[in-house]
Amino acid sequence: MPGQMRRAIYPGSFDPPTLGHLDIVERASGLFDELTVAIGTNTEKAPFLPVEDRLELLRECSRSWPNVRVRSFSGLLVDFARQSDCSVLVRGLRAVSDFEYEFRVAMANRRLAKEIETLFLITRDEYSFLSSSVVREVARLGGDVSKFVPAAVAERVRQTVKG
Numbered sequence: 285m286p287g288q289m290r291r292a293i294y295p296g297s298f299d300p301p302t303l304g305h306l307d308i309v310e311r312a313s314g315l316f317d318e319l320t321v322a323i324g325t326n327t328e329k330a331p332f333l334p335v336e337d338r339l340e341l342l343r344e345c346s347r348s349w350p351n352v353r354v355r356s357f358s359g360l361l362v363d364f365a366r367q368s369d370c371s372v373l374v375r376g377l378r379a380v381s382d383f384e385y386e387f388r389v390a391m392a393n394r395r396l397a398k399e400i401e402t403l404f405l406i407t408r409d410e411y412s413f414l415s416s417s418v419v420r421e422v423a424r425l426g427g428d429v430s431k432f433v434p435a436a437v438a439e440r441v442r443q444t445v446k447g
C-alpha cells in the first residue's frame with residue numbers, strides 16, 4: 285500500500301543464533317522497510333542461552349542492517365505481530381522435514397489472524413544442514429562452532445559449555 289511501512293517479523297528461538305538465521309535476516313531485511321527479529325520465550329524449558337544473551341548477540345550481529353530491530357516476546361506470535369503493526373511473518377525453510385511443521389504453524393496462525401501472511405525464504409545451500417541444535421550438540425561435544433555461527437556467538441557458546 286502506498287505510503288505505508290512494510291513491516292515483517294522473523295520469529296524463532298535463536299538458541300543460539302546461527303549463520304543460517306543471519307542469512308535469512310539479511311535477505312528479509314532487503315524485502316521490507318523494517319524487520320523485527322522476535323525471540324519467542326514461551327515454549328522454553330531450559331534454554332541454552334538466556335534470552336538476554338540472545339537479544340544482545342542478535343543486536344550485535346545485525347548492527348550493519350539499520351532497518352533490523354530485535355525484540356523478545358511471550359504469548360501468541362500473531363498478537364505480538366498485531367501489536368507491532370506487522371502483517372508478514374518470515375520463516376526459513378531448510379528441507380522437506382521443516383515443511384510439515386511450518387505448514388501446520390502457518391495454517392494455525394492464519395486461522396488466528398487471517399490478515400497476517402507467512403512468507404518462506406529457502407535456505408542458502410551451504411546452510412541447509414545448519415540448526416541451533418546442531419550447534420549446541422557440536423559445542424557440547426567439544427567441537428569448533430566458528431564455521432556455523434558469528435564470532436561473538438561462538439565465544440558465548442564456548443563460555444556456556446565450559447560452565
Ligand code: ADP
Binds near residue numbers: 308382406407
Ligand atoms: P524454532 O525454534 O522456532 O524452530 P529457530 O529459532 O531454530 O526456530 O529458527 C527460526 C527460523 O529460522 C525457522 O523458520 C527456521 O526454519 C529458520 N532457520 C533456522 N536455521 C536456518 C537455516 N540454516 N537456513 C534457513 N532457515 C533457517
